[in-house]
Amino acid sequence: xxxxxxxxxxxxxxxxxxxxxxxxxxxxxxxxxxxxxxxxxxxxxxxxxxxxxxxxxxxxxxxxxxxxxxxxxxxxxxxxxxxxxxxxxxxxxxxxxxxxxxxxxxxxxxxxxxxxxxxxxxxxxxxxxxxxxxxxxxxxxxxxxxxxxxxxxxxxxxxxxxxxxxxxxxxxxxxxxxxxxxxxxxxxxxxxxxxxxxxxxxxxxxxxxxxxxxxxxxxxxxxxxxxxxxxxxxxxxxxxxxxxxxxxxxxxxxxxxxxxxxxxxxxxxxxxxxxxxxxxxxxxxxxxxxxxxxxxxxxxxxxxxxxxxxxxxxxxxxxxxxxxxxxxxxxxxxxxxxxxxxxxxxxxxxxxxxxxxxxxxxxxxxxxxxxxxxxxxxxxxxxxxxxxxxxxxxxxxxxxxxxxxxxxxxxxxxxxxxxxxxxxxxxxxxxxxxxxxxx
Amino acid sequence: xxxxxxxxxxxxxxxxxxxxxxxxxxxxxxxxxxxxxxxxxxxxxxxxxxxxxxxxxxxxxxxxxxxxxxxxxxxxxxxxxxxxxxxxxxxxxxxxxxxxxxxxxxxxxxxxxxxxxxxxxxxxxxxxxxxxxxxxxxxxxxxxxxxxxxxxxxxxxxxxxxxxxxxxxxxxxxxxxxxxxxxxxxxxxxxxxxxxxxxxxxxxxxxxxxxxxxxxxxxxxxxxxxxxxxxxxxxxxxxxxxxxxxxxxxxxxxxxxxxxxxxxxxxxxxxxxxxxxxxxxxxxxxxxxxxxxxxxxxxxxxxxxxxxxxxxxxxxxxxxxxxxxxxxxxxxxxxxxxxxxxxxxxxxxxxxxxxxxxxxxxxxxxxxxxxxxxxxxxxxxxxxxxxxxxxxxxxxxxxxxxxxxxxxxxxxxxxxxxxxxxxxxxxxxxxxxxxxxxx
Numbered sequence: 001x002x003x004x005x006x007x008x009x010x011x012x013x014x015x016x017x018x019x020x021x022x023x024x025x026x027x028x029x030x031x032x033x034x035x036x037x038x039x040x041x042x043x044x045x046x047x048x049x050x051x052x053x054x055x056x057x058x059x060x061x062x063x064x065x066x067x068x069x070x071x072x073x074x075x076x077x078x079x080x081x082x083x084x085x086x087x088x089x090x091x092x093x094x095x096x097x098x099x100x101x102x103x104x105x106x107x108x109x110x111x112x113x114x115x116x117x118x119x120x121x122x123x124x125x126x127x128x129x130x131x132x133x134x135x136x137x138x139x140x141x142x143x144x145x146x147x148x149x150x151x152x153x154x155x156x157x158x159x160x161x162x163x164x165x166x167x168x169x170x171x172x173x174x175x176x177x178x179x180x181x182x183x184x185x186x187x188x189x190x191x192x193x194x195x196x197x198x199x200x201x202x203x204x205x206x207x208x209x210x211x212x213x214x215x216x217x218x219x220x221x222x223x224x225x226x227x228x229x230x231x232x233x234x235x236x237x238x239x240x241x242x243x244x245x246x247x248x249x250x251x252x253x254x255x256x257x258x259x260x261x262x263x264x265x266x267x268x269x270x271x272x273x274x275x276x277x278x279x280x281x282x283x284x285x286x287x288x289x290x291x292x293x294x295x296x297x298x299x300x301x302x303x304x305x306x307x308x309x310x311x312x313x314x315x316x317x318x319x320x321x322x323x324x325x326x327x328x329x330x331x332x333x334x335x336x337x338x339x340x341x342x343x344x345x346x347x348x349x350x351x352x353x354x355x356x357x358x359x360x361x362x363x364x365x366x367x368x369x370x371x372x373x374x375x376x377x378x379x380x381x382x383x384x385x386x387x388x389x390x391x392x393x394x395x396x397x398x399x400x401x402x403x404x405x406x407x408x409x410x411x412x413x414x415x416x417x418x419x420x421x422x423x424x425x426x427x428x429x430x431x432x433x434x435x436x437x438x439x
Numbered sequence: 440x441x442x443x444x445x446x447x448x449x450x451x452x453x454x455x456x457x458x459x460x461x462x463x464x465x466x467x468x469x470x471x472x473x474x475x476x477x478x479x480x481x482x483x484x485x486x487x488x489x490x491x492x493x494x495x496x497x498x499x500x501x502x503x504x505x506x507x508x509x510x511x512x513x514x515x516x517x518x519x520x521x522x523x524x525x526x527x528x529x530x531x532x533x534x535x536x537x538x539x540x541x542x543x544x545x546x547x548x549x550x551x552x553x554x555x556x557x558x559x560x561x562x563x564x565x566x567x568x569x570x571x572x573x574x575x576x577x578x579x580x581x582x583x584x585x586x587x588x589x590x591x592x593x594x595x596x597x598x599x600x601x602x603x604x605x606x607x608x609x610x611x612x613x614x615x616x617x618x619x620x621x622x623x624x625x626x627x628x629x630x631x632x633x634x635x636x637x638x639x640x641x642x643x644x645x646x647x648x649x650x651x652x653x654x655x656x657x658x659x660x661x662x663x664x665x666x667x668x669x670x671x672x673x674x675x676x677x678x679x680x681x682x683x684x685x686x687x688x689x690x691x692x693x694x695x696x697x698x699x700x701x702x703x704x705x706x707x708x709x710x711x712x713x714x715x716x717x718x719x720x721x722x723x724x725x726x727x728x729x730x731x732x733x734x735x736x737x738x739x740x741x742x743x744x745x746x747x748x749x750x751x752x753x754x755x756x757x758x759x760x761x762x763x764x765x766x767x768x769x770x771x772x773x774x775x776x777x778x779x780x781x782x783x784x785x786x787x788x789x790x791x792x793x794x795x796x797x798x799x800x801x802x803x804x805x806x807x808x809x810x811x812x813x814x815x816x817x818x819x820x821x822x823x824x825x826x827x828x829x830x831x832x833x834x835x836x837x838x839x840x841x842x843x844x845x846x847x848x849x850x851x852x853x854x855x856x857x858x859x860x861x862x863x864x865x866x867x868x869x870x871x872x873x874x875x876x877x878x
Binding site: 021 | 456586715747756
């Protein structure tokens, strides 16, 4: 049996688990790979820093350049753009296959790196970069390679899913649920990247590029976080058989010129409680895929954490090793396309709108008229009168709550409808606007 | 660009969709495979039989032997053991890679076929044979190849899931839900294979062999169907926050001699309503995987149907084509192990037991005593007095309902406990015994 040299770059939360498994499960990994996987070294900035896992001291080096020179497989878990990018390119030049968990680098530079790997006939795998332990890259790249994916809806940020799940199940306010997430280590001291949807946006672009064999610029993601979600929103959703999840939605749609375009958006979304994504609790992640022939598929699991992410990394390592053992060139990525980014005039969605209006005759008709004017049709409309104040009913200043769910329309026309409703004199305020999926 | 000749054996529900996609989506499939996929012919018993899909008449032949001789990739969708097995072996001998959806053949003869394919350096893929459109073979064989799977829980039979879902959501009785399934084409006129769990058992053995790299004999599956499930069982489950699903459970556990063994069982199972498998509605399938490092994963989708299953077949076809384009030998299966089959003394589960007992002082103590004698501990016990009949309370013949959920114990000790409880003079009857998972 041959031996393949494995170089590990980075030894944090995930890297230390990868090293542990390479050492502890060497026999199993060898029988599955068809080759012994020898951990040749671990490159870190500071070889003396304390580690979560007890690993042999002599494996550590601060000379990553030299380490990758001799490696057959390079595992890059440093994060960040540089020196990760240069080391990956160096590894590919030396003929090594590369396994990376570097979401930021792949979202920024993926296509250029795939091209280099493909030209060199080596593998570049990155299962761990999207949704942690969930096998999503291989199912999309291989199992669905004979199908056409139409849409991907992902719960790809565990922190925000934990917060929304807590608000839903315990009635906690946003701030308290966030504090609980911070205490449990799910959320960072500065939670901006999570709660504003920026992390989900980066993962959404990776999902879009995988699913639609194209590139998608991160700055073209329409992104809205969950900081505006109140307990009242959660309760209103509950009342109507829905719940709120932060989704990254990547979608392919026809363009007006007869071609195809792609959109990626991140926003809090109402989902029916019977939807498979509604059963994703706590800090778990899930990716829901709609394909032309396969129909609806969902992939569920842990989106983060040292051991789960290490599992994804090692699956890639074994795949790369098997390929080396069996011979043949590395698999070519087919992300060559550059489909146009769709604008608001092409994105179809449906809105839930909560309106505080005067309780007067003709109010419903006036509001319905605004919808009709914008070509938006109404699926459900519910009116609840606020009857606490009998005096206000008598003097005509009583208010009513209207909850409306629209049919699918363009983002553009729906947004314009909401603006026009706000301008009606019989409307006190539009208290909530949320997008709806799965109906 | 090279051309690869594809031979299709069988043109039923799935085969006709595979042929349609090969013809309609030829350009996309070529760009993903790196080779043109030419449908060289379709072997059927009767070339003049009517088809669901309109396909060119000159593709059909009744001479499968000659068709496979020239093929690079053979798609076997005939079903049954012969002549499917002989034709697959003939194809492998000719150097073709094989894609099969033949669950029965693979459950019976898989290991021998993998061995032949591996010796010939060709591929044998069978994603469509397990859980239809759901990518499960590739995630288990590749994405989790660096991890260790402990347990697989599968909703792998759409018919029974539809029936149980109907009973749960509409309150229908078993017979009515079965009739509805038959009307919709989900259940056959003779539904035995589905409702008795035999179909799920065959899929359970395939899942076990995939997950644990071993063989598992179909006749060693402990199998119990859903014909005994009553509306009362469904309601009792609802009362306690559970629902009932038919699960195929494949599990690896230590044996007494320090080795490892595998069990596969199929039975109706209580699951908490918050469990991801509880959100699998209608005729959908899902496979829940527990791995040592990845933790909990779930794969969800359509388990049957022409187009969804064709999607899985074509994913395999593209993978096989890519391998031929890139060169190298076919991937070796690692199902070489023959782990022992575990008996009832090693299978751990927890029971839900519904007991109709006399409403007398000391009843609870007597029942609790039986559990303790068998080393089974109780997690939850609930007592409901039947108060309708005041006379019976007065004369001491009143009865009470006891609902008990146990901690995990061996199947052997739990079954013995139930028998001993039935023998108690204060027990009128044990009205329901169901296994519980996910608690």
